[in-house]
Amino acid sequence: MTDHEYRFDITMTCGGCSGAVGRVLKKLDGIKSYDVSLDTQSVNIVAADSLDYQTILEKIKKTGKKVNKGEANGKVMDV
Numbered sequence: 001m002t003d004h005e006y007r008f009d010i011t012m013t014c015g016g017c018s019g020a021v022g023r024v025l026k027k028l029d030g031i032k033s034y035d036v037s038l039d040t041q042s043v044n045i046v047a048a049d050s051l052d053y054q055t056i057l058e059k060i061k062k063t064g065k066k067v068n069k070g071e072a073n074g075k076v077m078d079v
Contacts, residue, residue, distance in 0.1 A: 003032060006045040006056055008079075009069040012038055020063040028059060041068075053077055 012018050018038045025034045025043070030051030036043045045056060053072040057079065060067055070077045 002049055004047045004049065004051070004053075005073055006047060006053060007042060007071040008045075008057070008060060008067055009042050010060065011066040011068060012036075012041050014038075017063075017065060021060060021065060024059045024063055025056075028056065 010017075010021060012021065015038065018036045021043055022034070022036045025031055025036070025045065028047075028051065030048040032046045032048060034043060034045045043060070047056065053070065057067060057070060057077075067079045070079045
């Protein structure tokens, strides 16, 4: 099994926004590491093979934050 690298560009206006995204990612099984950046308004995720793009996207959307762009292993995906 190989790890997946996901990147999402998310509209985040404050530390509370980035904190909300971090909290949902922390609870997901299969997340190996993540970096939420308020400065670049993005999150980079390394996830186990068992965790797919769509599952992560839906969890992030449940925070109420707008996902502007998503990538899976360098390939642009639908948001």
